[in-house]
Amino acid sequence: MLSDAIKDSIREAYSAIVESRSLTPRWGQRQMIAEIANALGRIPGPGAVGSDLPPVCVIEAGTGTGKTIAYSVSAIPVAQARDKRLVVATATVALQEQFVNKDLPDILSSSGMNFTYALAKGRRRYVCLSKLDRHIAEGQGASSVIPLYPDEVGAPATAEALPVYEGMLDALGRGQWDGDRDNWPESIAEPVWYGVTTDHSQCSGRRCSHINQCSFFRARDALQNADIIVTNHDLVLSDLALGGGAILPPPEESIYIFDEGHHLPDKALSHFASFCRLHSTIAWLEDSSKSLLNAAPALSGLIGVKALLKTLPAEMSDTSAALEVAEQTLTVLFDEAAPESGSEEQQVRLERGRVPEDLVIVALAVAGHLRKLESGLSRLESVLEEAIDDDHAGLDKADIETWHINIGGMLSRAEGALALWQDYAVSGEDENPPRARWITLLTGTGQGGFEMRCSPVLASDILQEYLWSRAGGVVVTSATMTALNSFDRFMLHSGAPPDAIYKVVSSPFNYDQAVFAVPAMDCDPGDAAAHTRALIEQLPEILEEEEGSLVLFSSRRQMHEVYEGLGSELDGRVLMQGDYSKQELLRRHRAAVDAGRGSVIFGLASFAEGVDLPGDYCRHVVIAKIPFAVPDSPLEAALAEWVEDQGRNPFMEISVPDAALRLVQASGRLLRTEEDSGRITLMDRRILTRRYGRAILDSLPPFRRQLG
Structure with missing residues (x-):
């Protein structure tokens, strides 16, 4: 008490x-x-x-x-x-x-x-002085620091990166920058920044020779009190x-x-899910094996390292071979499942999270190799940690620190891959609730190969x-x-x-200042083509010419079809998500309203939450349809299966509450201050004609209603 x-x-x-x-x-x-x-x-x-x-x-x-x-x-x-x-x-x-x-x-x-009070950010928001120092010292040569995920974030061009890195070092030395990415005065390309930041796996911590100047640890020390x-x-x-x-x-x-x-x-x-891209992991293993061979001259003088530098490349080769066998198994799985083609990505979801026996056998083999690899990398990392602390190791400390960073990165990636393959090395029959498991064939991204994912369906x-x-x-x-x-x-x-x-x-807002309307329509979103035609016909009639309005869609395809179908009907007033960055689109919208012109934003789910357009910036929110979740989401499908297997109704227990929550969020874009007023129009008569619709309607704030 x-x-x-x-x-x-x-x-x-x-x-x-x-x-x-x-x-x-x-x-x-x-x-x-x-x-x-x-x-x-x-x-x-x-x-x-x-x-x-x-x-x-x-x-x-x-x-x-x-x-x-x-x-x-x-x-x-x-x-x-x-x-x-x-x-x-x-x-x-x-x-x-x-x-x-x-x-x-x-x-x-x-x-x-x-x-x-103090602000806490992760390591990736701060520059790593150790990496920055190495990039500048190596100049035009190849970096000795191995990227953690080179297949996901490409290496920057030296001509682009080196001037930025030199500017960073100068600003740090002059005390004009604290190493926080958010405080750097200019935008930084992702590959450029990625090259000089780190995570816990590649950080030497208090052993690092730059610890006294480390931006991340200075910030973390400020949290202590x-x-x-x-x-x-x-x-x-x-x-x-x-x-x-x-x-x-x-x-x-x-x-x-x-x-x-x-x-x-x-x-x-998202934090407790696992994933592995087979093609890029095989390439990473090959590159890492070559790197370890290059490490021999620098590290073989350390006790216990020489044997590891011989066995680890062999383990990487064995793991790579096991992954190639796994690719063959997945190819057969895809051929049998015959996933829908015609898109950049083809996907097979394992129903109820159950892993086929053939895939379990393969996954056990891959996980076994990864476990050995993880163990060897962990031992090597421990040796290097001790060597960093030992001033009498007899080796160049900078070399040891560099390889500690590299081995830490290898270990982290091996651990991540191991987590995924362990998730597939079980049948999944005894899980309650099940885990969602799905495999995607990447065909149009330049990567290629299979991507495997596993996630709990509930947190x-x-x-x-x-x-x-x-x-x-x-x-x-x-x-x-x-x-x-x-x-x-x-x-x-x-x-x-x-x-x-x-x-x-209770909210301080007077919801009588807003109208929630459902207009008369001769169709509903169940007939997608007819519903799109109805939106094209009715939007010019309900959107006031000089108002700030927000039109929210659940489907990118429908948003584009409506935009194309309107042509010049809205006199060029429409700003569509995707044409500009979110912040630029909002800036243009506010500028148009400030100038006394009407402006209409066409947006998707990201504009239905967290967007603040008070007063005249938004007097009308139009919601194309009740925002049910995308039906092909593997997580949603796995959760629905589990609920159904228990004799319950997944549509009423999962889909309807989720949609109701999203509709409340979308409706919340209208009243942002106690003085705001306006209209919310839902172009979906299912809220009136279906039993679940009434439940959703009754969960909305007490707006004045105009139900056609």
Whole structure:
């Protein structure tokens, strides 16, 4: 329970913010403060004994609630009193930057609270001085540092990269740059940046000779004394996957706040999925084998290395041969499955995640070779780590560091491939829920060959193991945590404990200022061609000439067909996703509206969430159809099979709640401030004619309705 002193500090901080900013206290915001404070109050104080499970609080707080102030004011005093670190994770870089550059400084100056904060980013956001130094020293020659995934990010042209690298080194030396990519004054091509950054597998850590000037470790050291650490979902999940405490504080010492928390389950799935591209992995093994042979002159003087440099190339050759056998097995599998052709990618999904016996046998063989390779690389990495620490190793330290980087990269890639092949080396019959497994034949990307993937279909077990059971406390919040007026969807996908606090707090918006309309139509999206024709006919009639409007499509193909079909009907007012970058498209739209001209954005799912067009920038949101998920998603299909096998209805349990959530998000593009008004038009009569449609309609905010 919270002490009176903590309760008083929360009340005083909130009152101070309201008074200093001349804000009007919002009931929903006060509700949110109370719920979070009560939940986190269950965390035992230093030295005290509390409940076995950490407190979890899941709150839906609509746009305009002021949730940033709410969770800051309630969580900061509790974290300080309970001797915990507050880790605030956002879903996007933009939200992260806003929180650390604007929101927290404002709260610090106006609340009367005393706290420190720091921004946490992963290694890949910082330059690696060791790699930068080597690239510049080697100049026009071939780099001695082997790229981790050269097949995915091509090597930059030396003429392009070297001037940038020299500029970086000069700026670092003058103290004009801190090594953070986001603070470099110019854009950096991905291959150029990739060449001078690293991840945990290639980082020598405290053994590196550049450690005292390392941008990443300087930034990480700044986290040690911060009360609040601001980061993103990806970094939190990466840290948890490494066991916790690798970059961020250990989970047991942390209170996590996940803003835009409805993304958390999907983010977790992506971090714990595995994949392997056979063709590029075989090429990588061949290149790595040659590199190890080149390492012999530099490293053979180290005890234990000479034998490894002989056996590892042989293991790589054996692994490559096993992968070639696997390719033959996959070719037969594709021939038998006869996947649909005519597209750049052909795909075979293993129903219910079941792996055919022939493929299990092959996968066991490949995994066995990869396990031996991983073991040998791990031993070699350990030897090199010891040699870096040993000033009397008798070898050039720069050479040892270079090869430590290279071997670390090889080990990481071997571990990644091993994870995939272990996932295929089982029948999958006893998995509950099953894992989704699918294989893609890449034919039009310049890569070629097979790509194999495996992913859990639900993040529940993952988050239970790494987050819910370990954290000091967790708060998850978003404007869209519920679907069909229930938290069941989030609980299913995330595994959030049923005894957590779940709360929907009221929004300050007056939804009477917006109309939700479903116009009369003689077709629905079930007849795709007729529905597209209807959109082409009706859009010019419903889009006002001088308004800012947003038209959202679920299908890229339909978006292009409508755009082409309209021709000059909308007088060149349409800005279509894909013609420009997202930021440039939004800039052009705002400029047109500011100039008094109408502008219409045609966008897909990425414009249905996270796009902020207040006031005149968006007076009308048109949604082409109820946003059901793409039917050919392997993850969606595997989850649907599992639900169906249990005698349940996957359409009603999975598809409908997902669509309802997406429709709420899309509708949320209209009202962005308390003064906003306008219209939402759904061009899909199924919301009126189907039983599930009524359930979706009733889950929307209480807009005024015009149902034709």
